[in-house]
Amino acid sequence: MNDIRKIAFIGAGNMTQSIVGGMCKSGYPADHVFVSNPSPEKLEKMKSNLGVNTSQDNIEVIEQADVIVLSVKPQLMEQVCADIKSKVSNLADKLIITIAAGIRMPKYRTYLGDDITIIRVMPNTPSLVGQGMSGLVTDSADDKDKAYVTDVFDGVGDTLWVADEDQLDILGAVAGSGPAYFFEFMDSLAKGAMELGFDPEKARAMVQQTCLGAAQMAKESDLTLEDLRKQVTSKGGSTAKGVEVYQQRDLHNISADAVKAAVKRNQEMADLF
Numbered sequence: 001m002n003d004i005r006k007i008a009f010i011g012a013g014n015m016t017q018s019i020v021g022g023m024c025k026s027g028y029p030a031d032h033v034f035v036s037n038p039s040p041e042k043l044e045k046m047k048s049n050l051g052v053n054t055s056q057d058n059i060e061v062i063e064q065a066d067v068i069v070l071s072v073k074p075q076l077m078e079q080v081c082a083d084i085k086s087k088v089s090n091l092a093d094k095l096i097i098t099i100a101a102g103i104r105m106p107k108y109r110t111y112l113g114d115d116i117t118i119i120r121v122m123p124n125t126p127s128l129v130g131q132g133m134s135g136l137v138t139d140s141a142d143d144k145d146k147a148y149v150t151d152v153f154d155g156v157g158d159t160l161w162v163a164d165e166d167q168l169d170i171l172g173a174v175a176g177s178g179p180a181y182f183f184e185f186m187d188s189l190a191k192g193a194m195e196l197g198f199d200p201e202k203a204r205a206m207v208q209q210t211c212l213g214a215a216q217m218a219k220e221s222d223l224t225l226e227d228l229r230k231q232v233t234s235k236g237g238s239t240a241k242g243v244e245v246y247q248q249r250d251l252h253n254i255s256a257d258a259v260k261a262a263v264k265r266n267q268e269m270a271d272l273f
Contacts, residue, residue: 001028003144003147003148003151004028004029004032005032005065005095005148006032006033006034006064006065006066006067007033007034007065007066007067008036008062008065008068009033009035009036010058010062010070010071010072010080010084011036011037011070011071011072012035012036012037012043012071015071015099015127015128016035016069016071017042017045017046018128018130018132019123019127019152019155020035020046020052022130022155022156023152023155024051025155026154026155030050030052030053031051033052033053034053034054034061035052035053035055035061036054036055036057036058036060037054037056038056039056040056043055043056058083058084059083059084059087059088062088062094063088065094066094067096067148068091068096068097069098069099070098070099070100071099072100073100074101074102074103074269077098077103077273081108081111081112082111085111091113091116092115095119095145096112096116096117096118096119097118097119097120097121097149098118098120098121099121099122099123101122101176101266101269102269102272103270103273104120104165104270105118105138105139105140107273117138117141118138118139118141119137119138119141119145119146120136120137120138120165120168121134121135122168122172122176123153123156123157126179127156127157128156130155130156130157132157133171133175134156134157134158134159134160135159135160135161135167135168135176136149136150136159136160136161137163137164137165165270169263169267169270170259170263172266173259173260173262174259176262182211186207186211189207189210190203190206193206193207229243
């Protein structure tokens with residue numbers, strides 16, 4: 001990573017810990033990373049494990065940074081931003097990144113000022129194990145800022161820039177909610193094996209490794225997902241019979257409806273803030 005800036009994380013939850021851990025693992029200098037949090041326990045852990053700068057004072061870390069990452073719960077965001085705006089005079093000179101769900105960029109301008117440069121990032125929970133998919137969108141950042149933020153979030157998985165916040169809602173419904181869909185599917189497969197005599201531990205091991213292997217095959221292949229499915233589905237075989245059941249139950253439309261429902265809820269949540 002060539003672009004090294006002083007970066008302050010407001011909030012030290014699991015996602016912050018994963019992002020900072022990925023940055024440090026990739027060689028980002030720990031003395032350029034600042035983290036604030038109301039309670040000291042998480043800060044002590046990060047300082048001990050990663051060597052980053054920590055404080056219980058948001059303003060203290062912001063004043064030392066070129067980049068601010070807002071990593072607090074959405075219901076606390078307005079209060080946190082109000083405090084920042086009242087005490088920091090040069091917010092327009094800093095790059096602001098938010099990883100909070102549901103709050104759109106125009107709302108941040110009411111919180112922090114019309115002249116801010118802001119990037120919204122939506123990381124998903126597999127970021128906690130370095131296998132995330134982060135969606136990114138901006139209406140104000142230049143290519144240099146975009147490249148910097150891409151490098152930061154590449155430390156916890158893959159990144160995908162989208163054109164606008166409506167697309168980010170769709171990405172959230174697929175990549176953000178998707179792990180829950182997969183866990184639901186994995187649970188049903190494991191329970192199917194258990195009904196036929198497998199014990200829970202072996203059923204889970206079998207399912208999770210199968211899902212991991214299938215995902216890796218999809219990632220490494222140039223084939224479409226449909227063609228990958230066909231490749232492992234011999235005509236008249238047992239896999240074909242299993243797939244036939246999914247098709248008869250209309251798995252495609254079930255999945256499409258799930259995504260649409262999640263998109264609708266993302267849009268409803270945006271109206272709450």
